[in-house]
Amino acid sequence: MDSKWSDEEAAAFVERYADRCNADLALRVYSSRLIGSDPTLVLHGGGNTSVKTTANDDLGREISVLCVKGSGWNLGDIEPEGLPAVRLETLRALRGLDKLSDEDMVNAQRTRMLDASAPNPSVETLLHAFLPHKFIDHSHADAILSLVDQLDAEQICRQQYGKRLGIVPYVMPGFALSKLAAEVYDKDPEVEGLLLLRHGLFTFGNSARESYERHVRAVSEAEEYCARRRYWSTRKSQLPLPAPAYERLAPTLRGLLGEGERRYVLELRSSPNVVDFVNDSQLEELSQIGCATPDHVIRTKRFPLLLRVGDQQGAALREHIASQLIDYRKNYNEYVSRQMQEKGLVVQPLDPDPRIILVPRLGMIAAGPTPKAAAIAADIYEHTIEVIRNAEAIDRYQALPEGDIFDMEYWSLEQAKLGKQKPLPLVGQVVYISGAARGIGRATAQAFAAQGAVLYLVDREAGPLRALASELRCRCEVIDLTDEQAVRQSVRHAVQCHGGLDGVVSNAGIAPQGAIDEVSTAELEHSFAINLYAHHWLASEAASVMKAQASGGFLLFNASKAAFNPGAGFGPYALPKAALIALMKQYALELGSWGIRSNAVNADRVRTELLDSEEVRARAQARGLDVDSYYRSNLLQREVSSRDVAGAFVQLALAPSTSSAVLTVDGGNIAASPR
Ligand SMILES: [Zn+2]
Numbered sequence: 001m002d003s004k005w006s007d008e009e010a011a012a013f014v015e016r017y018a019d020r021c022n023a024d025l026a027l028r029v030y031s032s033r034l035i036g037s038d039p040t041l042v043l044h045g046g047g048n049t050s051v052k053t054t055a056n057d058d059l060g061r062e063i064s065v066l067c068v069k070g071s072g073w074n075l076g077d078i079e080p081e082g083l084p085a086v087r088l089e090t091l092r093a094l095r096g097l098d099k100l101s102d103e104d105m106v107n108a109q110r111t112r113m114l115d116a117s118a119p120n121p122s123v124e125t126l127l128h129a130f131l132p133h134k135f136i137d138h139s140h141a142d143a144i145l146s147l148v149d150q151l152d153a154e155q156i157c158r159q160q161y162g163k164r165l166g167i168v169p170y171v172m173p174g175f176a177l178s179k180l181a182a183e184v185y186d187k188d189p190e191v192e193g194l195l196l197l198r199h200g201l202f203t204f205g206n207s208a209r210e211s212y213e214r215h216v217r218a219v220s221e222a223e224e225y226c227a228r229r230r231y232w233s234t235r236k237s238q239l240p241l242p243a244p245a246y247e248r249l250a251p252t253l254r255g256l257l258g259e260g261e262r263r264y265v266l267e268l269r270s271s272p273n274v275v276d277f278v279n280d281s282q283l284e285e286l287s288q289i290g291c292a293t294p295d296h297v298i299r300t301k302r303f304p305l306l307l308r309v310g311d312q313q314g315a316a317l318r319e320h321i322a323s324q325l326i327d328y329r330k331n332y333n334e335y336v337s338r339q340m341q342e343k344g345l346v347v348q349p350l351d352p353d354p355r356i357i358l359v360p361r362l363g364m365i366a367a368g369p370t371p372k373a374a375a376i377a378a379d380i381y382e383h384t385i386e387v388i389r390n391a392e393a394i395d396r397y398q399a400l401p402e403g404d405i406f407d408m409e410y411w412s413l414e415q416a417k418l419g420k421q422k423p424l425p426l427v428g429q430v431v432y433i434s435g436a437a438r439g440i441g442r443a444t445a446q447a448f449a450a451q452g453a454v455l456y457l458v459d460r461e462a463g464p465l466r467a468l469a470s471e472l473r474c475r476c477e478v479i480d481l482t483d484e485q486a487v488r489q490s491v492r493h494a495v496q497c498h499g500g501l502d503g504v505v506s507n508a509g510i511a512p513q514g515a516i517d518e519v520s521t522a523e524l525e526h527s528f529a530i531n532l533y534a535h536h537w538l539a540s541e542a543a544s545v546m547k548a549q550a551s552g553g554f555l556l557f558n559a560s561k562a563a564f565n566p567g568a569g570f571g572p573y574a575l576p577k578a579a580l581i582a583l584m585k586q587y588a589l590e591l592g593s594w595g596i597r598s599n600a601v602n603a604d605r606v607r608t609e610l611l612d613s614e615e616v617r618a619r620a621q622a623r624g625l626d627v628d629s630y631y632r633s634n635l636l637q638r639e640v641s642s643r644d645v646a647g648a649f650v651q652l653a654l655a656p657s658t659s660s661a662v663l664t665v666d667g668g669n670i671a672a673s674p675r
Helices: 007-016 023-036 088-096 102-111 125-130 142-148 153-161 175-187 208-229 244-257 272-278 294-300 314-343 371-394 402-409 412-418 439-450 462-471 484-498 521-549 571-594 613-622 627-631 642-653
Strands: 048-056 062-068 085-087 135-139 165-168 193-196 200-205 265-269 356-359 363-368 430-434 454-459 475-478 503-506 553-558 596-603 662-665
Touching (some): 007 023, 023 048, 023 062, 048 125, 062 088, 062 125, 085 088, 088 175, 125 135, 135 208, 142 153, 142 193, 142 208, 153 165, 153 208, 165 175, 244 265, 244 484, 265 484, 272 371, 294 402, 314 402, 356 371, 430 439, 430 484, 430 521, 439 454, 439 503, 439 642, 454 484, 462 475, 475 484, 484 521, 521 553, 521 571, 553 642, 571 596, 596 642, 613 627, 642 662
Parallel strands (some): 430 503, 553 596
Antiparallel strands (some): 048 135, 062 085, 193 200, 265 363, 356 363
C-alpha cells in the first residue's frame, strides 16, 4: 500500500476544524481517516488512534490530555468529538499500579475525562497513554495478521523487521497489555512501533505524518513479504452449485438457525476468493483454526460451520443441516462449560449458533440478527480468508488457543461493543410489502420498520419506492404485479438478499369502476390480476419459502370494505376484493398446520392517491357532504389514516393465535361489518 498523505489535505483539515479543535486534533482526525478508509487496515470500528496535546480544563487551565478514539466511532469518518480528551498525567500514573481490573480501568478512564458526556475512550487507551509519542496509530491490518498469526511468528517478524519494530507476546487488551507493551518499548526506545502477536500493529511518531507513514511502511513490507511467498493451490475440479441451490438452501438453513425467538438474516458472499477458499481441499483444517485477531470473535464466533450439502434437496438437505447444527451447538456449549470450569467462573452462555457458514461449491453465508450484523460478519470473514491464505503461503496459520478467545468473547467490554439489542418484536424478521411506495403501503413499511423488521419493498413506481427504501435503509424492487413470473421472482430475490421470509403484506391494489352489466371482460380481468391473482402468486411463492423454513410466518392481505358492502358502480373493484377474503381464508385453512397465519385488513375511506380527488368530491357531494366530512362519516366520526391501517397490519403480524380474521379499520360502519 502507498501513503495517501497530502500536505494540502492536512492543512485543509487544520483550517476546516480551526473553530472546533486545535491543529494537533485536526491532524489526528485527518490521518485517522486515512487509516480508517482502507478496509485492509481496519474494519467496522476496529483499530484506534490517539494524540497527546493540550486542552483547557473547566478552570481555564491548560493541561496535558490524551485524545483517543472513543467507542462507537469508526476511524474512517471520525470527527474531533470521536476522540475524547482524557487527563494524561494521572492516566500515566496508573502504570505504577500492579493490577487494575477491567471495571476499575474503565472507571479510571471515565473519571479522567474532560467531558463527562463524551463516549468511553477505547479499551486500549492505557497502551496509548503509557507510550511517550505524540501520535499513535493502531490497526489489525490483514497483511500484518498474516505474519503475527504464525506458529513461529516471532522469528518471521524479526526476520522481516529486524529491530525496527518491538514484539509484544499475546496478552488480552487491557491494563496488563498496556504495561507489557510499555516495557517492550522501554527496552528499545529506538523502535518505530510494536507488533502485537496474534493481534495487530502499533506505530508511533512525533507528527501525524510520521506515525501514519511508519504504519503504511510496516504494512507494505508485510504485503510484500506475503506476495513473495504467495501460492494457492485449489482443486478447481468442483463445479460451482447452480444458482437455485442457494434459494433452496437458505430458507432451510435460516429456519433451523433461528430457535425460539432468535431469527437471523443471511447474506451470501461468493466472490472468486471466497469460492476458492471454500473449494480448497484443506478447508476442513484451515477453517477450524480460529479468528485472525481476537476481537473478531464477537462478530464471527471462533469457528465457521462447514456445510457439505452438495446437490441435496428436501428432507435430506434439512436432515443434513440439522445434524451439523446440533454438532456445532454441542461443541460451542462444551467449549463454554470447559472454559468456565477451567477458569472457575460462571457466565451466561451466549447463543451457540454459528455466524459464518461455509458451503463448498457455493460460498460463504453470514448470519446476524440484522442485515448490518450479517454484513459485518461477512466482511470480517472475507478478510480472515485473506489472512489465512497469506499466512499459509508464508508458513502455518496459527490462532489463539480457546482460553484466550473465551476471555475475549465473554469480556464485558467487548460485548458492550455489540450494544444492547433493542427488544423490538420483529427484529430479524424479513417482511415483504407490495404497493409500498405510497399511502397505506408506505405507512405500513414505516410501521414494520419501527418494530425492527427487515423489509423488502416492491412497487411499480420506481421514484417514490427508492426514496422510501433509502429512508428505511432496506431493499426494494420495481415490479409489474400483472406478471406472475415477476411476482414470484421478486419473492426469490428477497430470499437471495436476506435468506428467507417471515411475513408478507400483500397490499397493492387498483380501484377500477364501472356498471357491472357493462364492464368488459378485459377490464374485469385486469382488476382480478392485480386485486386477486397477484395476492395469490405472492402468497403462494412466500408459502413455499415459509414451509422450507418451518418456522411459521404470516400472510396479510389488504382487502376492502367493498368485499362485504359493495357500492353501486364499484363492481370491478368489489368482485376480486370479495374473492380476496376467500383467498385469505383458504390460505389460513391449508397452511395453519405449518404455523402460517393468514389474515386481512378491511379499511375504508382512507385518504390515498388510489382515488383521485375529483372522484371523492363527487361522492361527497352525492351525500350532501364536504370532502372532510365525507372522510369522517363513520360511527366514530373520525378520519381513518394510513397509519391506522398500518397499525392494524402490525397488530395482526404480532397476534400469534389469530388466523383467518378480518380486522376492520373504518371508524365503525355497521353496514360493512363482516359479521
Ligand atoms: Zn486492537
